[in-house]
Amino acid sequence: MEELGRKSVDEFKQARKNPIIVVLDNIRSMHNVGSVFRTADAFLVEGLCLCGYTPQPPHRDIHKTALGATDTVDWIHFPTTVEAIQQLKQQGYKIFGVEQAEGSISLEKFFLPNEKIALVFGNEVEGVGADALALCDGCIEIPQSGMKHSLNISVAAGIVLWKLSEPGLK
Secondary structure (H helix, E strand, O other), X not given: OHHHOOOOHHXXXXXXXXXXXXXXXXXXXXXXXXXXXXXXXXOOEEEEEEEOOOOOOOOHHHHHHHOOHXXXXXXXXXXXXXXXXXXHHHOOOEEEEEOOOOOOEEHHHOOOOXXXXXXXXXXXXXXXXXXXXXXXXXXEEOOOOOOOOOOOHHHHHHHHHHHHOOOOOX
């Protein structure tokens, strides 16, 4: 394990983070929530906003996929995604929905603005809610070529966070 260079919980808490907040908009699956926690840990994300009926730790089904990331990644619950977005905007974040929407920017063409961002990932069936999308500064779309044209939310989070995380951030 030492050879992997894993951080302790304290080292993780003290590490410089990528200036990214992940907002989960009414996610149903505890396994998806746990997976996003784990991915947020892997890419040193600032934190998560769990919105609406998105499940919250502690819960064994979240912990099953998070593998301890609920201890490292900061999170907060908001009754609605709109409230989370409004607060993040007040704190100076640019908000981007990860959604197939008119005018969305393809992920490979999206470059991080020189400011803090929040990424809104939507419900497994409905996507990002219309009320939340209306408050976003833009949308990022993951290009897809298959028949489905949709990805599991935890997979989408992994792809986007990998692309937007600073290489070599320690």
